[in-house]
Amino acid sequence: MAVYTEVTDDDLAAFMAAYDIGDVVSFKGIAEGVENSNYLLVTTRARFILTLYEKRVERGDLPFFLGLMEHLAGRGIECPLPVRGRDGEALRMLCGRPAALVTFLDGVSVRRPTARHCAALGQALAELHAAAEGFPIRRPNALSVAGWRPLAEAARGRSDAVLDGLDAEISAELDHLEAAFARLDLPGGVIHADLFPNNVLFLGERLSGLIDFYFACDDAFAYDVAICLNAWCFEPDLSFNVTKGRALLAAYHAARPLSGPEVDALPTLARGAAIRFLLTRLVDWLDTPPGALVKKLDPLEYLKKLRFHQQAGSAEAFGWRP
Numbered sequence: 001m002a003v004y005t006e007v008t009d010d011d012l013a014a015f016m017a018a019y020d021i022g023d024v025v026s027f028k029g030i031a032e033g034v035e036n037s038n039y040l041l042v043t044t045r046a047r048f049i050l051t052l053y054e055k056r057v058e059r060g061d062l063p064f065f066l067g068l069m070e071h072l073a074g075r076g077i078e079c080p081l082p083v084r085g086r087d088g089e090a091l092r093m094l095c096g097r098p099a100a101l102v103t104f105l106d107g108v109s110v111r112r113p114t115a116r117h118c119a120a121l122g123q124a125l126a127e128l129h130a131a132a133e134g135f136p137i138r139r140p141n142a143l144s145v146a147g148w149r150p151l152a153e154a155a156r157g158r159s160d161a162v163l164d165g166l167d168a169e170i171s172a173e174l175d176h177l178e179a180a181f182a183r184l185d186l187p188g189g190v191i192h193a194d195l196f197p198n199n200v201l202f203l204g205e206r207l208s209g210l211i212d213f214y215f216a217c218d219d220a221f222a223y224d225v226a227i228c229l230n231a232w233c234f235e236p237d238l239s240f241n242v243t244k245g246r247a248l249l250a251a252y253h254a255a256r257p258l259s260g261p262e263v264d265a266l267p268t269l270a271r272g273a274a275i276r277f278l279l280t281r282l283v284d285w286l287d288t289p290p291g292a293l294v295k296k297l298d299p300l301e302y303l304k305k306l307r308f309h310q311q312a313g314s315a316e317a318f319g320w321r322p
């Protein structure tokens with residue numbers, strides 16, 4: 001359930017006075033999502049999403065996120081476009097929270113992506129990487145390799161309650177990854193960094209929108225590919241589907257060719273991407289009180305994906321090589 005902050009009719013009326021987007025027809029909270037409060041706003045002119053940014057989003061990062069969506073939408077990427085008010089601002093306060101309106105995108109997210117969905121995603125990811133070029137604001141990735149040890153420390157001593165031996169397994173993996181990532185020198189720019197199936201909308205098999213840019217940052221492009229391989233190409237039994245892996249990688253490569261070093265780095269990047277989501281899920285799992293409304297995501301799903309990559313060790317395991 002993702003309505004942490006209730007917006008009353010009076011709050012909304014005062015907020016709407018800053019815009020020239022028609023009159024309110026309906027306004028209701030959206031249950032999906034975990035980070036922020038989201039509402040669907042329908043006016044006499046169009047549909048919008050109103051987001052109130054809750055505590056996990058750093059206020060100083062909002063100009064990056066909103067500016068990025070505006071930059072990408074201006075370059076033909078199907079992503080939400082922040083709506084500017086009469087004063088030219090896209091970001092303002094509502095109910096004590098920073099808030100913004102963005103355009104509504106048609107489509108639904110898929111729970112069980114097919115190889116065709118994976119191909120569409122691969123192409124869209126490559127187009128996003130290319131379209132972000134020239135975006136002037138920088139945002140280092142706080143959840144890359146330097147951020148993993150502090151997360152592991154936050155869980156230390158408590159992880160073994162989730163799985164016996166987990167502390168030691170994470171620590172050994174971090175020793176390996178810190179050395180392996182230090183050797184990488186890959187092309188990069190702005191990445192989405194959380195392009196899971198729930199953040200991609202489809203109309204049938206046509207990709208109709210990319211949403212939720214609130215983890216976007218600067219990092220290696222191939223790291224974003226690895227995040228997507230993990231999120232899109234494993235089956236519910238956590239076996240890796242090589243047909244989906246091939247579809248995703250070949251479509252990405254056709255739109256933005258992956259270099260030899262990027263392909264060679266994919267197994268390491270996939271291990272890194274697995275431990276990143278293992279760690280954030282683990283800390284959330286341990287820190288979320290029982291009975292909280294937030295949906296807890298399973299950290300062990302990502303431990304199993306990590307173990308797959310530890311065994312696999314080469315890009316062939318993803319079903320594809322250029």
Ligand SMILES: Nc1ncnc2c1ncn2[C@@H]1O[C@H](COP(=O)(O)OP(=O)(O)OP(=O)(O)O)[C@@H](O)[C@H]1O
Pocket residue numbers: 002030032033034035036037038049080102103104105106198199211212213214
């Ligand atoms: N521009 C948009 N157009 C259409 N639907 C949207 C749009 N933005 C958000 N949504 C809907 O709202 C839901 C929650 O949005 P979003 O994923 O941005 O929330 P969140 O709180 O950041 O969640 P999480 O981080 O868990 O993905 C989405 O699953 C989608 O159904």
Ligand SMILES: N[C@@H](CCO)C(=O)O
Pocket residue numbers: 194196277280281297
């Ligand atoms: N995509 C993240 C949740 C944060 O958006 C996860 O699956 O752990």
